[in-house]
Amino acid sequence: MAITLELPPELEHQLREEAAQNGLSLDRHISQRLVETHQPLTEAALLQRIRPDLGLTPEIWGRYDQLVGQRRAENLTAYEYDELIALDNMIEQANVERIKYLIELAKIRAVSLEKVMSDLGIRPRGFDFEDE
Secondary structure, three states, X not given: OOOOOOOOHHHHHHHHHHXXXXXXXXXXXXXXXXXXXXXXXXXXXXXXXXXXXXXXXXXXXXXXXXXXXXXXXXXXXXXXXXXXXXXXXXHXXXXXXXXXXXXXXXHHHOOOHHHHHHHOOOXXXXXXXXXX
């Protein structure tokens, strides 16, 4: 059975990029995304998606830490400030994704989100409010 979809150009572009990154055809990638959307993840699958590094490279974390240090020392250029904001946004989005998976895991285990985070030793990185 074939279904024809009309997508906004920006969504089509995003899906094509994701498919290419995953080495999949566009049809296969969209099919997998639809299955993921409508199938609850198993505990094992959720644990694979709940990454301590949020899926960000050591280089990104190193640059983030460097820029935070420069901000604390009040030694950021305008360009570096913009870079820090972009990295903050990236980290925030990654945390949102991880929290969704943690909430699902908490539902499966029938415990609180705090309990799951404690059990996994997760403390959100990038939220050092006490240092501000």
